[in-house]
Amino acid sequence: MTEEMIQVKNVNKMYQDLTALQNVSLDIKKGEFIALVGMSGGGKSTLLRLIAGLEKPTTGSIKVNGDNSKSIMRMMFQEDRLLPWMNVLDNLSFGSKDKNTKAHAQELLELVELGDYADHFPNQLSGGQKQRVALARALMTNPEVLLLDEPLGALDALTRRKMQDLILSVCEKQNLTTILVTHDVEEAARMADRIVVMKNSTNYYEETCPKKRNAGQIGIVADRVLGEILGEKEAQMQTA
Amino acid sequence: MQNSVALPKKKALRLPVTKLLPFLIPIILVLFWQVASSLGWLSSSVLPSPLAVLQDGIELTQSGELPKNLSISLYRATLGLLIGGGIGFILGFINGMSKTCRLLFDSSIQMFRNIPHLALIPLIILWLGINESAKISLVAIGTMFPVYINTFHGISSVDPDLIEMGESYELSKRQMFFKIIFPAALPQILVGIRYALGVMWTTLIVAETISASSGIGYMANNAEDFMDMETVILCIVVYAVLGKISDLVAKSFESLLLEWQTTGRSNV
Numbered sequence: 001m002t003e004e005m006i007q008v009k010n011v012n013k014m015y016q017d018l019t020a021l022q023n024v025s026l027d028i029k030k031g032e033f034i035a036l037v038g039m040s041g042g043g044k045s046t047l048l049r050l051i052a053g054l055e056k057p058t059t060g061s062i063k064v065n066g067d068n069s070k071s072i073m074r075m076m077f078q079e080d081r082l083l084p085w086m087n088v089l090d091n092l093s094f095g096s097k098d099k100n101t102k103a104h105a106q107e108l109l110e111l112v113e114l115g116d117y118a119d120h121f122p123n124q125l126s127g128g129q130k131q132r133v134a135l136a137r138a139l140m141t142n143p144e145v146l147l148l149d150e151p152l153g154a155l156d157a158l159t160r161r162k163m164q165d166l167i168l169s170v171c172e173k174q175n176l177t178t179i180l181v182t183h184d185v186e187e188a189a190r191m192a193d194r195i196v197v198m199k200n201s202t203n204y205y206e207e208t209c210p211k212k213r214n215a216g217q218i219g220i221v222a223d224r225v226l227g228e229i230l231g232e233k234e235a236q237m238q239t240a
Numbered sequence: 241m242q243n244s245v246a247l248p249k250k251k252a253l254r255l256p257v258t259k260l261l262p263f264l265i266p267i268i269l270v271l272f273w274q275v276a277s278s279l280g281w282l283s284s285s286v287l288p289s290p291l292a293v294l295q296d297g298i299e300l301t302q303s304g305e306l307p308k309n310l311s312i313s314l315y316r317a318t319l320g321l322l323i324g325g326g327i328g329f330i331l332g333f334i335n336g337m338s339k340t341c342r343l344l345f346d347s348s349i350q351m352f353r354n355i356p357h358l359a360l361i362p363l364i365i366l367w368l369g370i371n372e373s374a375k376i377s378l379v380a381i382g383t384m385f386p387v388y389i390n391t392f393h394g395i396s397s398v399d400p401d402l403i404e405m406g407e408s409y410e411l412s413k414r415q416m417f418f419k420i421i422f423p424a425a426l427p428q429i430l431v432g433i434r435y436a437l438g439v440m441w442t443t444l445i446v447a448e449t450i451s452a453s454s455g456i457g458y459m460a461n462n463a464e465d466f467m468d469m470e471t472v473i474l475c476i477v478v479y480a481v482l483g484k485i486s487d488l489v490a491k492s493f494e495s496l497l498l499e500w501q502t503t504g505r506s507n508v
Contacts, residue, residue, distance in 0.1 A: 052408060070410060085423040085500045094411070094419050121503045130348040 002149040005030040005145060005167035005177040006051060011060035013046055020046045024204070026196065027101040030144075033171060033178045035188035038229060044181045045149055047198070048075075051179065052147050064145060074138040078153050080130035082122040082137075084174070092137050108136040112166060128159035135167065139174070146171065148180040152187065164191055185229070189213075189221035197228045288470045293477065296470035306457070310478065313444060313455040316372065317482075320379020321440050325433060328384040330430075332391025336425070337417075342396075349388060357382045358446055370451035375444065382443035383436040390432025393424030427501070430494050437486040441479060456482075 006028040013021040021043045028034050036044040049055045051062055053070045065072055074178050082091050092105035109115050112132040122130055131151055138146060148167070152160045168191055171178045188195045189209060197205040205228045210217055276282045277289030284292065300306035311450050331349060335342045359380065368374040398421050406420045448457020456475050463471035495502070 054404060054408060071407075075408045077401070079401060081401055083420065083423070085426075085498075086419075094409070094415065120499045122502070124503060146504065153346065 004028070004067055005032070006179075007063045008047070008051065009046075009061050009063075011057045011062060012051060013043070013055070014058045021050075021057075024227040031175045033168075033180070033191060033193045034182045034191035035180045035182060035195045036198055037182055037188045037195060037225060040183075044198050047174055048147055048149050048179060048181050055200055066118055066215055070125060070160075071141070072143055073147060074141060074143040074148040075149065076131075076134050076138050076151040077125065078150040080122070080127075080134045082130055082133055084122050087119050088114065088125070088133050091122070092140050094197060100212045105136070105140065108139050111139075111170070112136045126159075128163060131155065132166065135163075135170070139170065142174075144177060146176045148178065148182075149194075150181050150183065153183065156216045160187070167191070185225045186218060189218045189225065193205060194231060195221070195225055197225055199229065253383060258404075274410075276491045285467075285469065288473060293470050293473045297474050297477075300471070300474070306474075306478075309459045313448065313457070314482075316375050316455065317440050317444050320376045320444070321383050321436060323376065324380035324383035325436055326434075327380070328387030328389075328432070329391050329429070332388045332393075332429075333395060336392045336395025337421075344452075346392070347370050349385075353385045353389070357385075357443065361447070361450060365451055370453070375447040375452065375455075378447045379440055379443050382439045386435040386439060387429070387432045390428045390435070391425065393430075394428030395421060396423040397428075427494075427498055430490070430497065434490040434494075436486070437490055438483070441483050441486070445479060 004027050006026070008024055008026040011021055011024045012019070024043070024047060026047075028035075036047060038044055046055070050057050051064070052073060052075050054075075064070075082088075086094075088109065089102060089105050093101045096102070106115065109118055110151055112135055114132055114136070114141060115127065116130060117133075119124065122133070134151065151207065152163050155163060164187060169179075170176070180188065180191060185195075185207060190213075193211075195207040195209065197207065199205065207225055207228075208220060209221055213221070273287070274283070274290045277284070277287070277292075282289075286294075297306065331345065335346050335349075357378065361378065364374050364378055368377060401422060402420050403416070406416050411419060444455070445457050448455040448460045452458040452461075456478050460472050460475035463469075463475065
């Protein structure tokens with residue numbers, strides 16, 4: 001648990017004149033569940049995309065497992081991004097004819113409780129089912145790092161709660177290092193070991209969550225995190 | 241239980257009606273045409289009766305003239321479409337995939353596309369004469385642009401989120417094309433092919449009417465010289481049937497290749 005899986009060192013990201021991230025450093029241990037929260041434009045998704053290797057930092061370095069290897073990471077996006085022309089099983093295996101790949105895909109579908117939906121097309125599934133397929137697809141290559149870019153944002157409250165439990169149980173079983181970007185502070189307080197509040201491109205706050213937590217503790221952590229986010233916004237409004 | 245018994249009966253009654261409905265208007269028109277001819281409302285020199293056209297068709301089939309001309313027209317149309325469609329697809333593919341190729345070729349292709357291809361007939365005759373290559377070239381030029389435009393548009397408008405997903409899953413370039421780009425562009429490519437089929441027949445009719453010694457267009461043109469109205473109408477009907485068959489073939493391809501678009505939620 002003490003081994004560093006992800007090391008973000010003095011990362012800056014500029015989009016022409018706009019500074020998205022300034023001097024960000026973050027260490028994430030193997031098996032740790034981190035939540036990135038904050039106002040829109042705070043750089044949460046940018047940081048996740050940099051870690052995923054979808055974009056490159058302007059300066060600074062990001063190391064995953066001592067290297068900058070993409071192959072041990074898989075990402076779940078806000079939209080399911082399933083291929084509509086492939087059935088569920090082929091979406092997991094990208095149409096591979098390999099029997100072992102198919103068998104592994106079927107196992108993962110059982111894990112996300114969609115074992116009977118292998119031959120369905122994405123347009124036959126509900127939003128929650130699609131995200132469960134996307135989760136199964138992310139687990140296909142047995143990743144060590146799972147990156148979640150607001151994957152539950154579009155789901156209703158009940159489906160969202162079920163998905164949170166499913167993700168938590170999968171991450172725990174497979175000892176995945178996980179980064180979750182979310183707008184929902186309660187979701188962050190419920191799921192994460194550590195919450196990183198990204199107030200703006202330069203200002204960060206960290207909150208460590210209790211190991212075992214009840215609803216009351218979740219509420220207290222969520223309130224504290226929300227206070228940090230809103231406090232910054234109120235200060236900005238006063239300055240303005 | 242009563243409902244589950246009643247439903248299939250309703251379906252059994254409805255299915256033939258929906259299948260027959262598209263034929264209703266053509267049948268009524270032909271019947272009206274036949275009645276109008278039989279009652280003398282229509283002169284045979286203006287419009288011969290459907291029965292006279294049918295009889296002419298039977299005679300031309302028995303003599304071998306219609307099958308011979310039909311097969312040569314089909315040969316020209318198919319070969320022209322394969323060449324033009326193939327070139328259009330390749331150009332659309334490379335311009336859709338490569339920004340450099342797009343900058344190099346697209347502007348020139350768009351310039352040529354705006355020239356009506358039938359306006360090239362005199363030039364094609366001067367270059368290639370009135371032999372097969374002239375007619376096939378005209379069909380190829382006509383069908384190339386719809387396939388090009390739709391392939392290019394289909395490939396360049398693939399959802400970037402899907403491409404990004406493919407990148408994050410480290411798909412190879414080959415996998416990226418065959419698993420994501422081509423299937424995503426396919427609906428648009430098929431629209432281009434369907435449109436090209438229409439252009440294919442129009443171009444062939446014109447090409448065979450102006451410069452040919454065989455083919456359905458030639459038959460119609462020749463019949464006009466002899467005031468043979470039955471054969472003129474027969475040729476028009478043959479073109480209409482060929483057009484309809486092409487459209488049905490294109491539709492079958494669409495339903496076969498794009499099955500996922502119509503698979504609904506009903507069997508969830």
